[in-house]
Amino acid sequence: MPGFIAKRRKIIFVVILFTILFWLVTIQVKNGRFVFLERPILAVSGFFERMITGTYRSIESTVNRYVWLVKTERENEELKQQNDTLKLEHAILNELLNENERLREALRFKQLNPLSSVAAPVIGKNMSPISATLTINKGTDQGIRKDMAVITADGVVGRIHSVLAGSSKVMLLTDPGSTLAVRVQRNREEGLLEGKLVNCALKYVSYYADIQKGDILVTSGLDGIFPKGLPVAVVVKVTKREANAFQIVVAEPVVRFSRIEETLVLIK
Amino acid sequence: MKAGVYFILFLLLVPLQASLLNPLSIAGIKPDLTLVLLYIIGLLISPLEAAFLGIGTGLLLDIGSASLLGVSGFTRGLLGIAASLLGRKVLDITSPSNGIFLAVFSLAEGLLLMFFLSLFYGTLPVVSLLVSHILPQAVYTGMLGVVLLRFMATKDILALLKRRTVQKEF
Numbered sequence: 001m002p003g004f005i006a007k008r009r010k011i012i013f014v015v016i017l018f019t020i021l022f023w024l025v026t027i028q029v030k031n032g033r034f035v036f037l038e039r040p041i042l043a044v045s046g047f048f049e050r051m052i053t054g055t056y057r058s059i060e061s062t063v064n065r066y067v068w069l070v071k072t073e074r075e076n077e078e079l080k081q082q083n084d085t086l087k088l089e090h091a092i093l094n095e096l097l098n099e100n101e102r103l104r105e106a107l108r109f110k111q112l113n114p115l116s117s118v119a120a121p122v123i124g125k126n127m128s129p130i131s132a133t134l135t136i137n138k139g140t141d142q143g144i145r146k147d148m149a150v151i152t153a154d155g156v157v158g159r160i161h162s163v164l165a166g167s168s169k170v171m172l173l174t175d176p177g178s179t180l181a182v183r184v185q186r187n188r189e190e191g192l193l194e195g196k197l198v199n200c201a202l203k204y205v206s207y208y209a210d211i212q213k214g215d216i217l218v219t220s221g222l223d224g225i226f227p228k229g230l231p232v233a234v235v236v237k238v239t240k241r242e243a244n245a246f247q248i249v250v251a252e253p254v255v256r257f258s259r260i261e262e263t264l265v266l267i268k
Numbered sequence: 269m270k271a272g273v274y275f276i277l278f279l280l281l282v283p284l285q286a287s288l289l290n291p292l293s294i295a296g297i298k299p300d301l302t303l304v305l306l307y308i309i310g311l312l313i314s315p316l317e318a319a320f321l322g323i324g325t326g327l328l329l330d331i332g333s334a335s336l337l338g339v340s341g342f343t344r345g346l347l348g349i350a351a352s353l354l355g356r357k358v359l360d361i362t363s364p365s366n367g368i369f370l371a372v373f374s375l376a377e378g379l380l381l382m383f384f385l386s387l388f389y390g391t392l393p394v395v396s397l398l399v400s401h402i403l404p405q406a407v408y409t410g411m412l413g414v415v416l417l418r419f420m421a422t423k424d425i426l427a428l429l430k431r432r433t434v435q436k437e438f
Contacts, residue, residue: 010316013316014315014316014319014345014349017319017323017345018342018345018346021338021341021342021345022338022342024337024338025336025337025338025339025342025384025388026388028336028337028338029336029388033334033336033337034337038331041279041282041328041331041332042331042332044279044283045279045282045283045332046283047283048280048283048284049283052283052284056291124283125293125298126298126333130333130335130339130340130381130384130385131333131334131335132334133333133334161334169332169333169334171334175334176335176385176388176389176392177334177335177336177389194389196392196393197385197392197397197401198393198396198400198401199393199396250393257296258293258295258296
């Protein structure tokens with residue numbers, strides 16, 4: 001027997017290691033996620049993410065501003081010769097229109113949410129295939145704390161999962177660990193929205209509740225994280241089974257996570 | 269090459285995966301660079317080393333994301349062993365067939381992760397995830413693997429890795 005173990009000690013060691021990993025995962029399901037070496041790892045990865053994204057954005061911006069603007073400038077010169085007065089008038093009107101739009105948007109946000117917010121650019125997305133997260137370029141230095149709400153002009157993005165001095169990790173609505181108290185905008189039915197990676201599931205909605213495809217889900221404010229009334233998701237599928245006390249409701253987030261470049265963190 | 273060097277390499281790869289590959293993403297799908305490198309290095313090292321490397325990489329991914337600590341460690345460890353065992357059978361590691369193996373690895377990992385998540389978080393839209401995320405990512409990862417292997421072969425990086433790697437018996 002000792003000879004058998006000695007011969008296969010490496011295999012036994014690996015099997016024990018995998019068993020420990022599996023056990024580690026199962027106890028986290030019960031007791032919540034362990035925080036282990038999170039700060040140093042995130043500090044290193046956050047530093048490189050900022051560096052890489054910063055470099056990439058500066059190159060992109062340089063190309064856009066100079067190469068593209070040279071072409072535009074040439075066209076502008078031609079246009080100016082043809083219609084100087086009209087172009088100027090148009091530019092001024094456009095500027096005023098854009099300014100008006102921006103002010104309206106800001107006012108709408110301020111009315112919806114009296115709390116102050118911090119604008120945070122996205123510097124990284126989805127590091128793991130089993131979790132939906134993104135990294136933003138703001139952290140404790142800007143007053144961001146764990147569990148703060150993260151939104152865009154379209155609606156809810158998620159909440160702060162972990163935070164460092166200069167960057168934070170945001171857990172998206174679609175992450176399997178994400179839950180959010182919501183209500184149907186049309187009839188105020190309440191439920192709990194859980195992340196399912198590609199979409200979300202609205203849980204604990206009674207069999208008799210009136211939920212329809214196309215219904216908009218908004219934050220209920222009951223979780224103490226998100227202010228009431230922010231758009232969260234749109235119902236895409238409703239299934240009722242007589243054996244179940246609850247309906248199976250599938251919803252898709254209103255925010256397109258693959259296109260996010262800027263977010264707003266609501267400071268409590 | 270020592271395991272520590274590989275670990276540092278993967279520590280740098282995690283942010284690369286999160287930020288540099290964003291411009292390469294198609295409809296939100298990005299190739300898995302860390303899996304590609306685990307596969308390539310796994311082909312060249314012993315199963316035990318590959319298991320450690322896989323577990324280490326997976327744990328880094330778990331720590332850097334919001335997932336349960338150990339899930340990716342478990343799956344990446346298994347994939348590391350599989351890559352190392354495959355490395356003993358593969359005659360030409362620059363062959364494009366590695367792209368297919370890599371796609372299969374990515375697919376297997378996706379399915380294994382879905383199994384774990386369903387076990388811990390309840391039902392998931394597996395078919396939808398498979399069609400919209402796991403399969404496209406597997407294909408994309410396989411393609412990136414072929415390109416990277418070709419690049420590493422032309423720049424003699426693979427030869428360098430082979431020379432520095434001492435094959436140990438499991």
